[in-house]
Amino acid sequence: MRFPFYARPNIVIALLVVVLSLLILPDFSSAAPTFANAVTNGIVNIPLLKEASGIAASRNNPGVLWTENDSGNAAVVYAIDSQGRNLGTYALPGNTDNEDIGIGPGPITNISYLYVTDIGDNTPDRANIAIYQVPEPAVYFWKTNTPVANRAMRGMRTITLTYPDGPHNAEAEFTDPVTGDWFVLTKDSPNNIYTAPKSSLDNLNNIQLTFVRALNFKKPNGADISPLGNEILVRQEDFAQIFLRTNGQSISSVFSEPSNGIPVVGTAAGEPNGEAIGFDFYGGGYFTVSDSEPTGVQPLYYFARKSFDGPTPPRLLVSEASDWKYLANGSDQGTAWRSAGFADGSWSTSLAQFGYGDGDEQTVVSYGGNANNKFITTYFRKTFTATNVNRIANLTLKLVAADGALVYLNGMAVAAVNLTNDAPYNATATNTPAALRDTWQSFAINPHTLVEGTNILAAEVHLSAITATNLSYDLQLVATDAPFITSLSRPTNQAQLLIVGSSNSPTTIETSTDFITWTNLGSLLLTNGAGIFLDSKATNFNLRCYRASRAIP
Numbered sequence: 001m002r003f004p005f006y007a008r009p010n011i012v013i014a015l016l017v018v019v020l021s022l023l024i025l026p027d028f029s030s031a032a033p034t035f036a037n038a039v040t041n042g043i044v045n046i047p048l049l050k051e052a053s054g055i056a057a058s059r060n061n062p063g064v065l066w067t068e069n070d071s072g073n074a075a076v077v078y079a080i081d082s083q084g085r086n087l088g089t090y091a092l093p094g095n096t097d098n099e100d101i102g103i104g105p106g107p108i109t110n111i112s113y114l115y116v117t118d119i120g121d122n123t124p125d126r127a128n129i130a131i132y133q134v135p136e137p138a139v140y141f142w143k144t145n146t147p148v149a150n151r152a153m154r155g156m157r158t159i160t161l162t163y164p165d166g167p168h169n170a171e172a173e174f175t176d177p178v179t180g181d182w183f184v185l186t187k188d189s190p191n192n193i194y195t196a197p198k199s200s201l202d203n204l205n206n207i208q209l210t211f212v213r214a215l216n217f218k219k220p221n222g223a224d225i226s227p228l229g230n231e232i233l234v235r236q237e238d239f240a241q242i243f244l245r246t247n248g249q250s251i252s253s254v255f256s257e258p259s260n261g262i263p264v265v266g267t268a269a270g271e272p273n274g275e276a277i278g279f280d281f282y283g284g285g286y287f288t289v290s291d292s293e294p295t296g297v298q299p300l301y302y303f304a305r306k307s308f309d310g311p312t313p314p315r316l317l318v319s320e321a322s323d324w325k326y327l328a329n330g331s332d333q334g335t336a337w338r339s340a341g342f343a344d345g346s347w348s349t350s351l352a353q354f355g356y357g358d359g360d361e362q363t364v365v366s367y368g369g370n371a372n373n374k375f376i377t378t379y380f381r382k383t384f385t386a387t388n389v390n391r392i393a394n395l396t397l398k399l400v401a402a403d404g405a406l407v408y409l410n411g412m413a414v415a416a417v418n419l420t421n422d423a424p425y426n427a428t429a430t431n432t433p434a435a436l437r438d439t440w441q442s443f444a445i446n447p448h449t450l451v452e453g454t455n456i457l458a459a460e461v462h463l464s465a466i467t468a469t470n471l472s473y474d475l476q477l478v479a480t481d482a483p484f485i486t487s488l489s490r491p492t493n494q495a496q497l498l499i500v501g502s503s504n505s506p507t508t509i510e511t512s513t514d515f516i517t518w519t520n521l522g523s524l525l526l527t528n529g530a531g532i533f534l535d536s537k538a539t540n541f542n543l544r545c546y547r548a549s550r551a552i553p
Helices: 198-203
Strands: 005-008 011-019 039-045 052-057 064-069 076-081 086-091 098-104 113-118 129-135 148-152 157-162 170-175 182-186 192-196 206-208 210-214 222-225 231-235 240-244 260-262 274-279 286-290 297-303 315-318 323-327 348-351 354-356 377-386 392-402 404-409 412-417 441-445 453-462 471-481 484-489 495-500 505-512 519-526 530-535 543-551
Touching (some): 052 113, 098 222, 113 170, 170 231, 231 274, 315 377, 377 471, 392 404, 404 471, 453 471, 484 543, 505 530, 519 530
Parallel strands (some): 157 206, 170 222
Antiparallel strands (some): 052 064, 064 076, 076 086, 098 113, 113 129, 182 192, 240 260, 274 286, 315 471, 323 348, 323 377, 377 453, 392 441, 484 495, 505 519, 505 543
8 A cells, every 4th residue: 555645855754644642742852863983985095185074975877976186286076986996187277275075056056066175274375265166976886996187067156255354264065955155164263154145156256155154163174065955064173063954044054053972083093184074965973083193094984873763775776887779870869769669789889978079088979971061960868777666755867978968768858958859860969068968967867758667768968069079978766755654554563664764764753733843753774675564652543644755866
């Protein structure tokens, strides 16, 4: 039996109404998240990465982390995997003192941006500081064999910022994923918080910061905010705190409330001058690295969440760099190629990213025999299996496409980039801006487009001209599941709820008598996708409602 759910931003909820009574509503307060002590997730062995002062997990490249050196080192940012292996270096405009790095929204709504922050000022005497903001490029694990070397990142902006009350030294910052506002936490005394609003960041290259409030944390040297925006980490060398945020709460209000301690390794245990701290890609745990490792060889530490209050990893239905069928012969395939029954046995098979002209392709496709008269359209197809599709609450398609693309899921049009939905096979696309040629664009898709079992994705990628020099294509399909209350029984003086959802997902159970005021009963980990929750306060036969929810990244 499936019960209906409803969605609100970043929350998926299952709802069950039962006739049970409540003699006394239990008074549960929200407990602070808890995290396990560090485990070594891998070893960073990059000789030039000696002063890693920030770390941020990619939202679009699963398992990829970004980090950077501070002053006195090359103006580059490093991409590493979650085991510490080098995936490449990417050039930056400068490094007066790059102290932290983060991920956040930017001018284009369906793009994830890197924020490399040149904010250090030990003296302090800098007239201004800077953010290097850039659309996050696609990065691939197969690059561990041949890491990218000092590649320029397209669409880089230098945003110059000035404090309203003179220079400050700072090493900690984050971009609010809810509002898009940027915050910097100063290290000199007194410790303060300043902000630049998203409206200014999107439109101006010179911004005066605004004072937010005094910070009750001495000398912060690293910070990060969760992908949902509901938790903020702030660290010093030997200790760290987590600040909790409720729906609609301002950042100023968050930092006016008490925080809770979380573990870091610290100097004595082998992480000298630890500055970097960053959530993993979905906000379940966090990573740290040291800022003082002269050999460039050091552990990459990970701290897993122990409490059942975090989000659940999304379900990857189609991964980046996966295998696809493709056809590059300049033909008109009509519309039949979009359907499941189409015979594609004669098409080629290989691994994404596909394309030519950029140097980041895993598979180079043909454009024909004439560089001045290239095939306009290249076709791609992929079958994949989806199970328990009735539990999927959100479905996101992530696409790298240049110059234009039309994407179909089970024959239904689900995404269009630089093309109209009815574009013919030989239509040229609007030219993709250079800044977006190798970044993931995200599109929300109706989950009901999926079917149980075998599904088919089909995409056509169009050039902007027959003389275009570049073509790119890759695609991810990511699902998030809602928990469902599938049955309820009533042993003596209690209610027993059977809940199903994503395997090992933390799920919160609440109760209400009026659908307006909800009381938190506790949390449950859905081991192997199911769990039983007991409400010992349900003792008589009056109206009592339940809902199960979990956060989604």
